[in-house]
Amino acid sequence: MPERAALVTGASSGIGLAIAHMLGEEGYGLTVASRRPEKLQGAVEELKGKGYDVEHVAGNLGDEEVIKSVVAAHRERYGRLDVLVNNAGVGIGALVGEIEAKKLDIQINTNFRSIPLFYRECLDMLEAAGAEHHKALVVNTASISGKRGEAWLSVYSATKFAVVGWTQAMHKELATKGIKSTALCPAFVDTPMSDFIKGQIAAEEMMTPQDIAESVRFLLKLSPACIIPEIQFLRPADSL
Numbered sequence: 001m002p003e004r005a006a007l008v009t010g011a012s013s014g015i016g017l018a019i020a021h022m023l024g025e026e027g028y029g030l031t032v033a034s035r036r037p038e039k040l041q042g043a044v045e046e047l048k049g050k051g052y053d054v055e056h057v058a059g060n061l062g063d064e065e066v067i068k069s070v071v072a073a074h075r076e077r078y079g080r081l082d083v084l085v086n087n088a089g090v091g092i093g094a095l096v097g098e099i100e101a102k103k104l105d106i107q108i109n110t111n112f113r114s115i116p117l118f119y120r121e122c123l124d125m126l127e128a129a130g131a132e133h134h135k136a137l138v139v140n141t142a143s144i145s146g147k148r149g150e151a152w153l154s155v156y157s158a159t160k161f162a163v164v165g166w167t168q169a170m171h172k173e174l175a176t177k178g179i180k181s182t183a184l185c186p187a188f189v190d191t192p193m194s195d196f197i198k199g200q201i202a203a204e205e206m207m208t209p210q211d212i213a214e215s216v217r218f219l220l221k222l223s224p225a226c227i228i229p230e231i232q233f234l235r236p237a238d239s240l
């Protein structure tokens with residue numbers, strides 16, 4: 001049984017899968033969760049192929065019961081939680097006059113609503129890890145569009161602002177209990193999510209999922225006295 005355990009959402013590809021690999025390398029037992037079962041299964045096989053301890057649950061994280069079942073499976077397998085990575089997300093572009101309520105709800109529920117529910121369900125395990133080593137860590141994947149509003153991606157952008165605000169609130173509420181919260185705010189990363197723009201921005205000009213995963217490795221190495229509330233990641237072509 002690994003000495004420490006982590007739960008990563010949206011781990012079937014892209015940034016979440018890269019973070020899961022990094023956490024496996026660092027010796028964490030893993031629970032990975034994402035929406036489509038067959039895609040998640042592929043990621044699980046990849047992670048197990050590296051020799052990592054992996055639990056998995058597939059389902060829509062917009063659904064509170066699915067979130068409860070993910071945390072229950074993690075608790076049953078490991079009985080502790082040292083690192084929670086709230087990374088699942090979806091972007092659906094639309095101009096304001098074209099916004100559809102269903103797509104608005106999907107983005108709010110996946111990108112934001114799931115995060116408070118994961119904190120709530122994991123709180124006792126995070127508090128126990130915080131009391132034990134003062135370095136429980138929650139990483140919330142926001143976006144650079146959570147720092148500045150984006151046309152066409154307005155709803156996505158607003159959900160990511162919510163993630164940044166939530167992360168700040170959790171710092172105030174939980175940091176003195178040894179639970180650190182960090183929001184990751186990347187510009188374009190070469191993942192399936194950014195495929196829509198690859199006709200205009202080449203994949204090679206985007207950050208890699210490993211760039212983001214390495215930032216989380218850095219967070220793991222910090223002393224209990226050091227908290228990084230958010231990290232912005234820009235490409236050379238991006239303006240401040």
Ligand SMILES: NC(=O)c1ccc[n+]([C@@H]2O[C@H](COP(=O)([O-])OP(=O)(O)OC[C@H]3O[C@@H](n4cnc5c(N)ncnc54)[C@H](OP(=O)(O)O)[C@@H]3O)[C@@H](O)[C@H]2O)c1
Nearest residue numbers: 010012013014015034035036061088089143188189191193
């Ligand atoms: N790529 C970028 O340029 C970029 C930039 C800034 C921030 N981000 C953020 O980074 C995070 C990871 O995205 P990515 O770029 O790595 O894209 P990705 O490879 O498409 O990963 C998205 C992950 O979220 C999961 N997911 C989406 N909706 C879900 C739902 N309702 N329930 C459960 N899981 C769900 C996906 O599973 P399925 O595939 O099965 O749906 C997948 O595992 C997201 O929060 C995204 O907003 C990305």
